[in-house]
Amino acid sequence: MAYSEKVLDHYENPRNVGSMDKNDPSVATGMVGAPACGDVMKLQLKISDDGIIEDAKFKTYGCGSAIASSSLVTEWVKGKSIEEAGEIKNTAIAEELALPPVKIHCSILAEDAIKAAIEDYKSKQSK
């Protein structure tokens, strides 16, 4: 199966790979995994006091589509409010990367990673 050019671009030059301190109260961490393929994805967002995502980092172990989906998401969420980021749909990710149907779950994983990170942020805020 051939990867689209956009997937290859993100796969070969992934944006924003890295880690942040997960104990930092302004850092939200979303960890998700896909048992079917064993992919593991970590998305971290640095969120300002007024709820704007200032920076995003990811680390993904998985196929090219999973890496591309998470790389793309880090580009998309930067500068957005957490509410706006929470509205990013997997279909938009899949469309942007031209993912074939068998790889749609990679985009779902990336959407779930954003949601998990936002959940983590909210639970940190309520403490």
Place this chain on the structure above:
Amino acid sequence: MNYFQLFNIEVSFDVDLQQLSSNYQTLQKAVHPDKFAHASEQEQRIAVQKSAHINDAYQTLKNPLQRAQYILVQRGVEMPNEQHSFQDTSFLMRQMELREMLEDVRHSGDVDAALLEVQSVLSTEYIELSQIMRTQISENNAASNSAACDNLRKLKFYQKLNVEVDRLEDSLLDD
């Protein structure tokens, strides 16, 4: 007839693989195409279908994770969709660490020792988790079945890691 009945063995996570294999061969002999060389087209077709069914059953029961899944599905335990993402943070953090450990093997001073270390860590964690699941499957109540299902999903991450380890081992041999 379920797969266990087909092989005339008890429904259990513990399967005697030798017995399974010998029962498999006996069953396959009975439907071997040579036996149906002079049979009607319909009988030949049925024999081929039976042979495929026996093969599916054998492959399912031979593999521990597939066997566990089969038992749970037979009990009517609702398996979460495999595509659904898994969100047990501490488990996934550990999976990340294990993958990082595997990634570092290649750059280690003593590659063989580092690879052995990873294999031993993975095998210890896999066995531990798989023993817990085995107990949960044998308890067979709603709570234990659902917990077994959760652990089965976790074990699949280890299964994937083991594939990666094998791949790394092969690539190291080629170097």
